[in-house]
Amino acid sequence: MNIIEVHEVTKRYSNHLALDRVSLSVPEGVVFGLLGPNGAGKTTLIRILNQITFPDSGSVYFKGRPIEADDVRQIGYLPEERGLYKKMKAGEQAIYLAQLKGLDRETAFKRLRKKFQQYDILDWWNRPVEELSKGMQQKVQFITTILHEPSFLILDEPFSGFDPINTNLLKEEIHNLKKQGATIILSTHNMASVEEICDEIALINQSQKILEGNLYDIKTQFKKNVFSLEIGGETTEVTQMLAEQFEVLATNRLPHSVQYTIHLPEGKCANDLLAAVMPYVNILSFNEILPTMNEIFIEQVESFNQAHPHEQQ
Amino acid sequence: MSNNKTLLIIAREYITRVRKKSFIIITILMPILIAALIALPTLLVLHSEQSQHTSVLVVDDTEIFINGFENTDNVNFSYISGNVDQLKKEAFEDEKYDCVLHILDNSAGLRSNLYYREHIPTTLQSSLEGQMDEIFFNKMLQDSLHITPDRFAKLQELTKSSVTTIQVDDEGVERENIAEMNEIVGMMCGFFIYFVIIIFASQVLRGVLEEKTNRIVEVLVSSVKPMQLLVGKIVGIALVGITQFLIWIVLTFGLVSVAGLFVKGNIVPEEMAEMTDGGSMGAINNADFSVFQKINEYFSFSFSEIILCFFFFFVVGYLIYATLYAATGSVVDNESDSQQYTMPVTIPLILAIILIPTIATNPSGQLAFWFSMIPLTSPITMMVRLPAGVPFWQLLTSMGVALLFLLFCIWFVAKIYRVGILMYGKKPSWREIFKWLRKA
Numbered sequence: 001m002n003i004i005e006v007h008e009v010t011k012r013y014s015n016h017l018a019l020d021r022v023s024l025s026v027p028e029g030v031v032f033g034l035l036g037p038n039g040a041g042k043t044t045l046i047r048i049l050n051q052i053t054f055p056d057s058g059s060v061y062f063k064g065r066p067i068e069a070d071d072v073r074q075i076g077y078l079p080e081e082r083g084l085y086k087k088m089k090a091g092e093q094a095i096y097l098a099q100l101k102g103l104d105r106e107t108a109f110k111r112l113r114k115k116f117q118q119y120d121i122l123d124w125w126n127r128p129v130e131e132l133s134k135g136m137q138q139k140v141q142f143i144t145t146i147l148h149e150p151s152f153l154i155l156d157e158p159f160s161g162f163d164p165i166n167t168n169l170l171k172e173e174i175h176n177l178k179k180q181g182a183t184i185i186l187s188t189h190n191m192a193s194v195e196e197i198c199d200e201i202a203l204i205n206q207s208q209k210i211l212e213g214n215l216y217d218i219k220t221q222f223k224k225n226v227f228s229l230e231i232g233g234e235t236t237e238v239t240q241m242l243a244e245q246f247e248v249l250a251t252n253r254l255p256h257s258v259q260y261t262i263h264l265p266e267g268k269c270a271n272d273l274l275a276a277v278m279p280y281v282n283i284l285s286f287n288e289i290l291p292t293m294n295e296i297f298i299e300q301v302e303s304f305n306q307a308h309p310h311e312q313q
Numbered sequence: 314m315s316n317n318k319t320l321l322i323i324a325r326e327y328i329t330r331v332r333k334k335s336f337i338i339i340t341i342l343m344p345i346l347i348a349a350l351i352a353l354p355t356l357l358v359l360h361s362e363q364s365q366h367t368s369v370l371v372v373d374d375t376e377i378f379i380n381g382f383e384n385t386d387n388v389n390f391s392y393i394s395g396n397v398d399q400l401k402k403e404a405f406e407d408e409k410y411d412c413v414l415h416i417l418d419n420s421a422g423l424r425s426n427l428y429y430r431e432h433i434p435t436t437l438q439s440s441l442e443g444q445m446d447e448i449f450f451n452k453m454l455q456d457s458l459h460i461t462p463d464r465f466a467k468l469q470e471l472t473k474s475s476v477t478t479i480q481v482d483d484e485g486v487e488r489e490n491i492a493e494m495n496e497i498v499g500m501m502c503g504f505f506i507y508f509v510i511i512i513f514a515s516q517v518l519r520g521v522l523e524e525k526t527n528r529i530v531e532v533l534v535s536s537v538k539p540m541q542l543l544v545g546k547i548v549g550i551a552l553v554g555i556t557q558f559l560i561w562i563v564l565t566f567g568l569v570s571v572a573g574l575f576v577k578g579n580i581v582p583e584e585m586a587e588m589t590d591g592g593s594m595g596a597i598n599n600a601d602f603s604v605f606q607k608i609n610e611y612f613s614f615s616f617s618e619i620i621l622c623f624f625f626f627f628v629v630g631y632l633i634y635a636t637l638y639a640a641t642g643s644v645v646d647n648e649s650d651s652q653q654y655t656m657p658v659t660i661p662l663i664l665a666i667i668l669i670p671t672i673a674t675n676p677s678g679q680l681a682f683w684f685s686m687i688p689l690t691s692p693i694t695m696m697v698r699l700p701a702g703v704p705f706w707q708l709l710t711s712m713g714v715a716l717l718f719l720l721f722c723i724w725f726v727a728k729i730y731r732v733g734i735l736m737y738g739k740k741p742s743w744r745e746i747f748k749w750l751r752k753a
Binding site: 014047050051052053069072075077079081082083084085086087088096097099100101102144 | 318321322325329523524527528529530531532533534535536537538735737745748749
């Protein structure tokens with residue numbers, strides 16, 4: 001089942017089109033990467049999911065029915081532009097924000113206490129936010145995002161400004177939340193973390209969705225017949241044969257082995273390569289190299305922009 | 314559900330402000346300041362008038378003025394005849410007299426010299442001149458009419474006249490009133506309502522701006538509707554204002570009462586009454602609510618009516634300015650930029666302030682009428698006019714226009730605010746703002 005379904009959503013601002021008939025589905029229980037260059041329309045889409053703004057046309061379904069105001073109770077949102085009331089005490093503020101999400105005061109208090117204990121930050125409770133360091137503030141902010149135990153989380157650039165330790169902590173949290181059954185939309189420019197955490201992705205460019213699907217499927221979809229082959233030792237015959245029949249992209253000579261990156265020409269498959277090499281040398285390892293999300297992102301966005309140059313801002 | 318959230322926001326806005334040190338300090342200091350402003354000049358005047366007792370020795374060569382000067386609390390006259398130079402010396406030597414008035418016998422006209430050692434009240438000279446003119450004129454008149462001093466005194470009593478100003482209102486009820494008093498109270502009301510409107514409305518502006526520059530607004534509007542957020546803020550701050558008033562009113566009454574008791578203990582009431590213009594201000598020393606009953610007699614409007622109107626115009630004026638300022642706060646990124654947008658709203662306000670004295674002196678003129686009808690100036694101008702009396706239909710029209718304008722402001726802010734708070738980095742042009750207004 002899809003927790004969120006976006007149907008043909010269009011949003012126009014006074015001087016530009018922010019979303020152009022965008023449709024996408026987020027299956028329940030996944031981490032969904034929402035990708036796209038700056039200004040592509042990600043923030044607008046996120047705001048529409050949060051019911052901060054509303055689409056000009058199209059519709060949004062939450063758990064199978066049209067989204068409604070009260071659904072904010074089940075949604076947690078960590079915006080890219082983060083902020084808390086500077087003068088307000090950390091604990092008081094977190095409870096206030098949870099109450100605005102519909103949680104009652106007592107439950108909010110209990111959960112927050114537990115959460116603060118877990119992070120070992122109980123002594124921050126009565127300190128005004130402005131006295132906390134940036135990293136501390138981000139922790140408090142993240143806690144306030146999940147305090148009402150949302151089943152659907154939207155995290156916009158959650159890792160920006162986090163040090164490696166806190167980044168890891170956050171990744172663990174995301175992992176835990178997923179295990180508990182939450183669905184998470186992750187909007188980020190950090191492609192490494194997308195590969196690490198996301199199950200599904202959608203790529204938005206120039207107000208349109210240009211790619212959507214399972215991360216592995218997409219990577220296979222864009223694979224370029226590139227393989228990595230490691231053999232026991234180099235012989236001139238092998239080198240010659242590979243150069244003649246295949247396309248060697250790179251050769252990496254290691255102390256006791258050689259590693260080739262090989263592109264298979266049209267019409268040849270992995271078995272052909274193995275069969276060709278087998279008579280000459282020992283094969284130590286052989287595997288297909290899938291394109292990275294980074295490569296796919298850049299390639300897709302650039303080719304789209306070349307096809308639609310007039311719309312570029 | 315949604316009402317609960319608005320209540321939560323109201324509570325936060327209220328509690329965070331009321332807990333601030335600056336709120337507590339201003340709330341306590343203000344009544345002390347007001348009480349001091351009322352009590353201090355009174356005490357000072359009393360003190361100086363009391364200590365400045367002047368004794369005048371009159372050496373009257375003409376013998377017209379003997380026993381003719383009027384002894385008052387502050388000035389005492391003694392009469393003697395003889396050699397001036399000798400008397401002068403004696404008078405100053407044992408400091409029995411502060412000054413010596415020598416009236417010369419001169420057939421050509423009245424001439425006199427006032428000798429003094431140390432400083433004498435500035436009013437003494439003119440007071441002496443006035444009295445001497447009167448006494449001399451009466452003496453001449455008496456002589457030419459050939460009547461006895463007794464008959465002359467009776468004649469004087471008979472010919473005395475006085476004018477009392479009486480205002481008649483719509484229902485034909487008549488009231489004695491003192492124009493200057495209306496003027497002063499009107500000006501005070503005008504300035505006071507200006508200050509409270511501007512103080513609390515700009516708190517709304519700062520609050521909106523704080524949430525925007527903090528970026529917390531995005532989290533907030535993902536939980537509540539933008540209008541709930543705004544209504545919560547405006548109502549919360551209004552409640553802070555009302556709390557402050559109530560404390561001010563109670564504390565000021567308290568302090569004035571204490572000050573009044575203090576004054577009463579020191580001054581003989583008649584003295585006080587005489588000194589303060591026939592008792593209108595002297596009411597202060599009665600130290601209870603009869604102060605207002607007494608003051609009421611001099612106003613065309615009752616005190617309770619002024620307080621009711623004040624509350625109405627404060628609430629409506631505050632709401633008008635708060636909504637317009639909130640719209641401003643939502644479209645800018647920092648406080649210095651906000652001035653550019655508040656300008657069109659602030660100009661009428663400044664005009665109303667500049668015109669307070671003019672309107673106070675002529676509260677029923679054309680200028681006063683129109684400024685009390687224009688909604689951006691009416692809360693101030695109407696409060697200035699009120700003490701002097703405003704026809705009921707004008708008051709109602711002014712209130713109605715203000716309420717209609719408030720509805721327009723609410724419509725305006727509803728369009729601007731929710732777009733503005735989510736715009737970072739760039740200031741919209743006036744043209745863009747008009748576009749937002751046209752968009753549903």
